[in-house]
Amino acid sequence: MTPSRSLIVVALVVCGSLAARAEEKSAELDHYGIPQVKFINERIVASWEEAGLRPSTDAADGEWCRRVHLDLIGRIPRVGELKAFLADKSSTKRADLVSRLLGDEYEDEYSRHWTDIWTTVLIGRDVTNERVNRPGMRQYLRRALSKNIPYDRFMEELVTATGANANRKDVDGFNGATNFLSGKMEEMGVENGVQATAKTAQIFLGLQVQCTQCHNHPFNKGKQNQFWELNAFFRQTRALRKRGGTDDVQWVELVDEDFAGEGGNPEEAELYYELRNGLMKVAYPVFVDGTEISKSGYLPAKSPEGDSYGVHRRRELVQLIKASPYFPKAIVNRMWGHFLGYGFTKPVDDLGEHNPPSHPELLDGLAEKFREQSFDLKELARWIVLSKPYALSSRATTANVRDDPSLGEKPKFTRFYLRQMHAEELYESLLTATEADQAARGEEAAKRKDAWLSQFVIAFGTDEGDDATTFNGSIPQVLMMFNGDMIKNAVSTGKGGFLDKIAGSSMSNASKIETLYMAALARKPSGPELSMANQMVAARKGDVVGALQDVWWAVLNSNEFIIKH
Secondary structure (H helix, E strand, O other): OOHHHHHHHHHHHHHHHHHHHHHHHHHHHHHOOOHHHHHHHHHHHHHHHHHOOOOOOEOOHHHHHHHHHHHHHOOOOOHHHHHHHHHOOOOOHHHHHHHHHOOHHHHHHHHHHHHHHHHHHHHOOOOOOOOOOHHHHHHHHHHHHHOOOOHHHHHHHHHOOOEEOOOOOOOOOEOHHHHHHHOOOOEOOEOOOHHHHHHHHHHHHOOOOHHHHOOOOOOOOOOHHHHHHHHHHHOOEEEEEEEOOOOOEEEEEEEEOOOOOOOOOHHHOOEEEEOOOOOEEEEOOEOOOOOEOOOOOOOOEEOOOOOEEOOOHHHHHHHHHHHOOHHHHHHHHHHHHHHHOOOOOOOOOOOOOOOOOOOHHHHHHHHHHHHHOOOOHHHHHHHHHOOHHHHEOOOOOOOOOOOOHHHOOOOOOOOOOOEEOOHHHHHHHHHHHOOHHHHOOOHHHHHHHHHHHHHHEEEOOOOOOOEEEOOOOOHHHHHHHOOOHHHHHHHOOOOOOHHHHHHOOOOOHHHHHHHHHHHHHOOOOOHHHHHHHHHHHHHOOOOHHHHHHHHHHHHHOOHHHHEEO
């Protein structure tokens, strides 16, 4: 073989090898050998082709690392975590990082973050409801989420809970799960479970039934009788106020009791509701799909003759929810919305024929795969964050600029949609960026966070107990509202503070500035940014600490810090 021919053969072999490795890496990065991720990618790509859209390029490693830390554990990555990820040359490093974030190493942070999320979903941010014990709710959620209990069991424990809602030395039978219903079982002095009915359907079935409390829904098939038939499942449940040495409510005990019916016949324990024309109608427990259960208001028991009778309505409700196709679809839709910014429907808790999803086959398929995976929430999270749409850059292109759900269009997920951090995520990210998180754990830290968050809460006082926040993401506003020595020391130039340690290190000025950018934005400063920072150092005439403080405040005040991108 001639030298030239040998070179051609070698080149072909090398090119073939490189192409094979590139193809192998591309396939691995496409779905990491996870069938559910492959399923997501195939359905999403098909929807792009159908719509004539091309996706943005993939996000840079630093962007993706920051994004996945925020979404899985509720904070930006520390500088060391970010540098380790960027230095990793493995083709599976993203899957490996997700495994770590979902594993034992980050169990506490994962459960803390998702406790924040589920606390807001289940009981809201309003801390003034005296019938809800937030520490008790959080204690239950931390335990359940750290153990990653299956989602169907999670729902069951919340919907069927009994016991005391506060963990006190003078209280027996504590069960933090009772806080889901303890504040929803009394309205206008009548214990009829209107809020319990509305929130259970909304959260666990993705059905907005609250409008049908007083009338048939004007835009969908929801009927007034369906609301009260669902409400009938809660009529054996009572929330008993328990008081200590003062007149203030100290805790609530959730109990199940026989329900005699509003007509006084426990054998067929009915309730009555009023139509808009003033007529009264009767309702018995019937699920949203039309499935009826026993009309008895008695709890399960045996007669003197040994015959069984009665029914536990809430437990029957749980079994019906588990079997409903809405149950897995509701949580898949909610989780997709958490990670991608938009669910398949808007809002995420409003499923039904009147509100068709953007990707029906994907929603139905993921829901079924989630059921097959034994309702494992961590696995569902893994599938979504390793999917193609989650990996995309947030930068729009001419090929996908019309994919803009903020204008009312259904999302196509051709890019990662920019969105603001939640207030809780900003709080934790500021602690992380300034290294103040090392001393910010425990119940006292949770109370400080609640006190800070409460400044933004608006309680609407609706029948569903809705609340929202006025949090607008202004970093100056946020930093001024932070209180306590922990944060003051972290953002100050005092001895032992974050900036003091950076300034006193042996790094060059450029490296110190780079560290600040990496800590807050998960990237190095651009050329113009570094030039401007060096000008600040020069203007300070050798006061490196003061110059770094100027840079630090500028970075924390940037939109880039507060935005998920």
